[in-house]
Amino acid sequence: MFNIDEFKEIAEKLPTFKSLPNEGKYRTAIGRYYYCIFLKLREIVKxxxxxxxxxxxxxxxxxxAHKALPAYFRTLSDKIRVDNLKNDLITLAEALEDLRKLRNMCDYDVDVSISFTKVIEAEIDIEIIEQTITNLSYQKPKSKTKIVGLKNVLEYFKDKDNLxxxxxxxNIMYRRR
Structure with a gap:
């Protein structure tokens, strides 16, 4: 099975290759960042x-799936009454949407110049998402038990039939904002 983190490793190293054209390597790095995190999140939810x-x-x-995944997290946030969890899920969805927009710009907007600054933006989105995957938590009502990690939180809500x-x-995917 392919190690998805290889995409991130490529994205981190690619911009430092001096022999490659700058804009091409920046665009490619952003695409690899996006697919690394998109595939990770998709596999967790799947x-x-x-x-x-x-x-x-x-x-x-x-x-x-590219539109459905952030919509999934937004939908879950709508079902939750706990502010910190709700906010973390929205942040996760927004960071994924931002990264996808950046990736789409790199892939389709050839008239737009992509600089190293955009690679940094992608790295920030990746960091936000990875921290959320790891640190997302839910405190069970009337309990001292805290559920930590995106997968564990999703499993908890699955058990409660609240996914x-x-x-x-x-509906969220096609709702106009």
Missing amino acids: EIEQDREDGIYELLNSGK PTYNEVI
Whole structure:
């Protein structure tokens, strides 16, 4: 199985190669950052969703996955009443959306100049997302038990039957802001 972190390693090293054209390596590095974190998040959610039969798993395996994944986190945040968890899920969704916009700009907007500053922006988004994956936490009501880590929090809400549904995610995906 491919080690997704290799994308991040490539993204970190690529901008330092002197023999490569700057803009091309910056654009490529940003793309690798995006796919590293997108694939990590998608695999976490797919693992949680694989035995649910409402269509989320299939959605995450489709071309709509890039839009569906942040919508999934936004939808979950809408279901949660705990401010810090709600805010962390929104931050996760926003950082992923920002990184995707940056990746799309690199891939499709050839008239826009991409500098090393944009690589730094991507690194910041990656750092925010990785910290959230690790540190996201939920304090169970009326309990001293704290659930830590995105996967563990998702498993908890799965057990409580409180994960986003397919229709909820689709509604968020196509809601105008």
